[in-house]
Amino acid sequence: MAKTVLAVNAGSSSVKITFYTFENPPKAIADAQISGITAPPPALKFQRTGSTKHQEKLQEKLSTPQDAFKYLLKRCFDDPELSEVASESDLAYICHRVVHGGDYQDSVEINDDTMHHLEALEDLAPLHNFSALEIIRLCRKELPSVPSITFFDSAFHHTMPDYVRTYPIDQTIAKANGLRKYGFHGISYSFILRSVAEFLQKPQEKTNLIVMHIGSGASICVIKEGKSIDTSMGLTPLAGLPGATRSGDIDPSLVFHYTSDAGKLSPTATKEMHISTAEEILNKKSGWKALTGTTDFAEIAVESPPSEAHKLAFDILVDRILGYIGNYYVKLGGEVDALVFAGGIGEKSALLRRTLSEKCKSLGIAIDSEANDKGPEDDETVKDISKGAGKGPRVLICQTNEQFEMAYHCIRKRS
Ligand SMILES: Nc1ncnc2c1ncn2[C@@H]1O[C@H](COP(=O)(O)OP(=O)(O)O)[C@@H](O)[C@H]1O
Ligand SMILES: CC(=O)OP(=O)(O)O
Numbered sequence: 001m002a003k004t005v006l007a008v009n010a011g012s013s014s015v016k017i018t019f020y021t022f023e024n025p026p027k028a029i030a031d032a033q034i035s036g037i038t039a040p041p042p043a044l045k046f047q048r049t050g051s052t053k054h055q056e057k058l059q060e061k062l063s064t065p066q067d068a069f070k071y072l073l074k075r076c077f078d079d080p081e082l083s084e085v086a087s088e089s090d091l092a093y094i095c096h097r098v099v100h101g102g103d104y105q106d107s108v109e110i111n112d113d114t115m116h117h118l119e120a121l122e123d124l125a126p127l128h129n130f131s132a133l134e135i136i137r138l139c140r141k142e143l144p145s146v147p148s149i150t151f152f153d154s155a156f157h158h159t160m161p162d163y164v165r166t167y168p169i170d171q172t173i174a175k176a177n178g179l180r181k182y183g184f185h186g187i188s189y190s191f192i193l194r195s196v197a198e199f200l201q202k203p204q205e206k207t208n209l210i211v212m213h214i215g216s217g218a219s220i221c222v223i224k225e226g227k228s229i230d231t232s233m234g235l236t237p238l239a240g241l242p243g244a245t246r247s248g249d250i251d252p253s254l255v256f257h258y259t260s261d262a263g264k265l266s267p268t269a270t271k272e273m274h275i276s277t278a279e280e281i282l283n284k285k286s287g288w289k290a291l292t293g294t295t296d297f298a299e300i301a302v303e304s305p306p307s308e309a310h311k312l313a314f315d316i317l318v319d320r321i322l323g324y325i326g327n328y329y330v331k332l333g334g335e336v337d338a339l340v341f342a343g344g345i346g347e348k349s350a351l352l353r354r355t356l357s358e359k360c361k362s363l364g365i366a367i368d369s370e371a372n373d374k375g376p377e378d379d380e381t382v383k384d385i386s387k388g389a390g391k392g393p394r395v396l397i398c399q400t401n402e403q404f405e406m407a408y409h410c411i412r413k414r415s
């Protein structure tokens with residue numbers, strides 16, 4: 001039987017896995033995800049291509065992404081209707097999304113050497129790389145014959161100019177400690193660039209975009225002639241826009257006024273994962289969860305918000321995004337092919353898209369409200385919601401797919 005490719009996207013609160021056929025473009029065979037690992041009970045979504053989506057709340061206690069991954073893999077291997085993937089021998093490769101890739105500009109195959117290198121990087125991004133590395137360790141142990149390939153969120157941004165990636169601090173210390181802007185969500189931006197360029201029928205190297213990836217982690221990227229020239233996240237995914245539990249940009253001095261324990265190890269740190277109290281607060285106890293009590297933006301992005309705090313959370317996100325759109329529009333000299341909405345919130349919240357588009361009227365941006373309200377069909381990768389074609393930048397929704405992007409590049413390189 002033909003081998004398949006497994007793509008794994010591990011986040012702090014969710015694990016998504018997809019099996020693909022080994023051909024280009026790859027076709028999804030099955031898709032499974034567990035969300036709510038940090039807010040039990042965990043929720044399972046499972047779908048074999050062509051069949052209906054199955055959803056359930058799980059009784060099992062799955063407290064880590066590794067547990068969730070093990071559960072998902074077993075579930076797929078044991079499914080009698082999923083004969084294409086029944087055991088290790090059906091897998092050609094496993095692709096892993098790793099958020100922080102340091103100086104890596106491309107994907108790497110995992111061996112002892114590259115694994116050590118990634119372990120060294122973990123200190124720079126413990127909150128974001130830990131789960132992925134744990135899952136890679138598990139795969140090497142339990143599926144030893146299948147090569148693991150890592151894809152990095154940061155790699156797409158290696159084209160940012162020096163004056164964008166450099167923080168104005170002592171450069172000896174900066175270089176010794178790798179303290180610079182890296183940027184993230186790059187696997188998603190790479191998928192979006194290819195899909196949108198194809199949709200616009202333009203070569204990638206002639207495509208200029210302002211792309212928003214707005215999910216529980218949110219960032220925005222400016223792509224000039226097919227290359228990232230700036231993005232809102234920085235040394236870590238904390239910088240830039242606020243998220244579900246992340247503060248986004250604040251005055252760095254704030255942490256010392258917030259708590260005198262800022263630099264101490266967080267009580268939630270473990271032997272394997274060293275994080276400071278300040279990092280814990282700004283990454284996990286801030287954002288719209290801190291403002292409203294919910295991490296679900298669908299409860300915040302509503303016409304009549306249930307409280308002033310919900311309205312404030314919405315207005316803050318809109319304001320911070322607007323700041324970047326203005327900045328990036330100017331960086332592109334106004335030559336913007338499209339403003340693109342992506343990520344769980346960007347793809348689903350018609351209200352956020354409408355609010356931002358109205359505030360960007362002066363840039364020639366206008367949307368068709370019916371198309372915007374309807375949003376994309378399940379199988380529609382790019383949807384045009386602009387009004388008055390030809391005047392200002394197009395406004396598009398792109399249903400991004402990080403797992404597909406990894407499988408696509410994995411297979412392209414190896415077939
Ligand atoms: N209809 C909706 N309106 C607004 N936000 C939504 C809607 N549906 C889902 N979301 C939000 O999308 C976010 C998840 O996006 P996603 O990109 O999957 O996140 P991540 O990959 O960072 O976990 C959640 O905050 C969820 O509340
Ligand atoms: C980089 C990052 O923030 O990822 P996510 O949105 O998946 O949390």
Ligand SMILES: [Mg+2]
Binds near residue numbers: 011215217
């Ligand atoms: Mg995500």
